[in-house]
Amino acid sequence: MNIDLTNQIAVAISELKSSEVVKKLVNDCISKGIPVEKIVENGVRRGLEAVGKKYEMNEYFLSELLYATSLADAALGILKPHIKLSQKDTGGKIVLGTVRGDIHDIGKNIFKMLAEVAGFEVYDMGVDVSSEAFVQKIRETDADILGLSALLTTTIPEMRNVIERLRTAGIRDKVKVLLGGNAVTKEFATEIGADYAALDVVEGIDTCRKWFGK
Amino acid sequence: MMTPRERFRAVIHFKKPDVLPWLESFYEETIVEWFGEGLPAKQVTVIDWAMGRHGTMLGNWPSLMGFDPYSYFGCQSFYGCMLPIDIGPIPRFKQRIVGETDRYLELLTETGAVARRLNKSEYGWYSMPMFLEFPVKDRESWREYKKRLEPRDQRRYPKDWDRDSYIRTFEEYQRGPTLLRFNGFYGFGAELMGIPAFNLMFYKDPELIHEMAEHWKYFTIETLRDAVETLGKWIDMVYLWEDMAEKHGPCISPRLYKEFFLPQYKEVNGFLKKNKIDRIMMDSDGNINLLLDSIIEAGITGVWPLEVNCSMSAMEIRKKYGDKLFLIGNLDKRELAKGGAEMRREVDSKIPMLKQTGGYIPGSDHLIHAEFKLKAFREYVNHIKELLNY
Numbered sequence: 001m002n003i004d005l006t007n008q009i010a011v012a013i014s015e016l017k018s019s020e021v022v023k024k025l026v027n028d029c030i031s032k033g034i035p036v037e038k039i040v041e042n043g044v045r046r047g048l049e050a051v052g053k054k055y056e057m058n059e060y061f062l063s064e065l066l067y068a069t070s071l072a073d074a075a076l077g078i079l080k081p082h083i084k085l086s087q088k089d090t091g092g093k094i095v096l097g098t099v100r101g102d103i104h105d106i107g108k109n110i111f112k113m114l115a116e117v118a119g120f121e122v123y124d125m126g127v128d129v130s131s132e133a134f135v136q137k138i139r140e141t142d143a144d145i146l147g148l149s150a151l152l153t154t155t156i157p158e159m160r161n162v163i164e165r166l167r168t169a170g171i172r173d174k175v176k177v178l179l180g181g182n183a184v185t186k187e188f189a190t191e192i193g194a195d196y197a198a199l200d201v202v203e204g205i206d207t208c209r210k211w212f213g214k
Numbered sequence: 215m216m217t218p219r220e221r222f223r224a225v226i227h228f229k230k231p232d233v234l235p236w237l238e239s240f241y242e243e244t245i246v247e248w249f250g251e252g253l254p255a256k257q258v259t260v261i262d263w264a265m266g267r268h269g270t271m272l273g274n275w276p277s278l279m280g281f282d283p284y285s286y287f288g289c290q291s292f293y294g295c296m297l298p299i300d301i302g303p304i305p306r307f308k309q310r311i312v313g314e315t316d317r318y319l320e321l322l323t324e325t326g327a328v329a330r331r332l333n334k335s336e337y338g339w340y341s342m343p344m345f346l347e348f349p350v351k352d353r354e355s356w357r358e359y360k361k362r363l364e365p366r367d368q369r370r371y372p373k374d375w376d377r378d379s380y381i382r383t384f385e386e387y388q389r390g391p392t393l394l395r396f397n398g399f400y401g402f403g404a405e406l407m408g409i410p411a412f413n414l415m416f417y418k419d420p421e422l423i424h425e426m427a428e429h430w431k432y433f434t435i436e437t438l439r440d441a442v443e444t445l446g447k448w449i450d451m452v453y454l455w456e457d458m459a460e461k462h463g464p465c466i467s468p469r470l471y472k473e474f475f476l477p478q479y480k481e482v483n484g485f486l487k488k489n490k491i492d493r494i495m496m497d498s499d500g501n502i503n504l505l506l507d508s509i510i511e512a513g514i515t516g517v518w519p520l521e522v523n524c525s526m527s528a529m530e531i532r533k534k535y536g537d538k539l540f541l542i543g544n545l546d547k548r549e550l551a552k553g554g555a556e557m558r559r560e561v562d563s564k565i566p567m568l569k570q571t572g573g574y575i576p577g578s579d580h581l582i583h584a585e586f587k588l589k590a591f592r593e594y595v596n597h598i599k600e601l602l603n604y
Contacts, residue, residue: 016417055462058504062465063413070414103318103330103344106409107460127344128317128332152342153547153583154243182461182499185523185548200462 013047097125303362446489459500483513553590
């Protein structure tokens, strides 16, 4: 019965029902005493995973992805006061930012929303971030993943500088480097020594999950 | 010898031009970079056929426009002649600086958005701002904004608007292609609300999207009616800005496109076609493959720029859709910028075959960016001219 109720949240999110429907299901779960972790895992995350698959299959597109994320966000808004996820539970920390010289953040922000819902702890450094600032933040947070975004062909060379800076700082081996953004290609990631280039946000989240065996 | 207009028209109508034009667009900072790389700073070009640029004027004599990369390199542009009809918000928002730091400048734009750009000439310093705020957020702000989109406002037409004199001007002086440029239905909404908010609204408040699309249809038809009915036969192409796709695919599904935009497009494009404007090009970056059936149904007849890094292939589109779409671009900007063998391979693998099929204007698959060095661009220009028998 309880599994069915959390499953209904997953279905509501993946079928893009209204936020009222999702909120009601979440409140029902809470009132029935279902552990918050189960609601998040079996309901919200599973729902978003299904949305991600539909996106990869070209059944859903950006508008559906954004709407589903807003539903998940509404659910987490209710659950947040009840969530006491330890660092261990989050599965990983991601330092995220758009590289110096580039002030675009639409893709980065969508990735951030999905990553948080997927259980990662995200440190969003915003846009136009210097390589030195990335290094400092990784040291400060002991992050597992560095997500670099760039929209422009003119700014992706800065990603190479960031990786070089990680090397000279002696922390390149401590973080996985994930690239994203319109100008990025898998060949470019290989060329500059990044770990992976995600061609869309869903692929980016899947990659992070795989790195943490989630 | 054909005029530039005849040449352009021939291609987009799948007829044979005397020589195939090629078309490029440039980011402004690219040109500035190139002056530092040896572009002759004293070069000032007389545009001997253009009747105005950027839709702001319709002069009837050759103009001195400063440096003009299109004439200088010999390529076609999208800016030859735009009809001078103002389809922006009237009154304009008063442009002003709303924030400034050592690194950023934040401007309230004339269309009511707040745009941030880098304050320094370091990278993409003015071509690609980041928008922080948009003028339309919900129904209330839309209805407020809508008051600025009144088609009967006399300021939308030039002060000297006179049908007979404009007809005479076109008859006597038109040598280059004439374009009519306005935003498509997705581009219109995304520009007013921002991409994430606009995409969300299809689910959060679909009626608002319908209302906005309905008004944009009414506004464009009624604003352009006089110009289109007067000058239709001289207008060679409509340029619709959409930018409705990302690398993975369209921002909205074909289902949403059909539900929200298809009926509106049919009316607008029907109005244009009734007035002898039968070439309508959509400008959309990203992977639009899944929308091609729908846009053809909507009456769109051409696409640009066909970004290779977003899985767009002119050859595949040609095979699948034949002469239903004329195609512009699709030469991989990344390969072109490498110069040498990579550039030649990219050009040689596409242009000869697409030239055979007709309905194709070669060009980079987006604006020429500042990482494209002048030396490599000159090499590309020389190669393409040789290939096209200039």
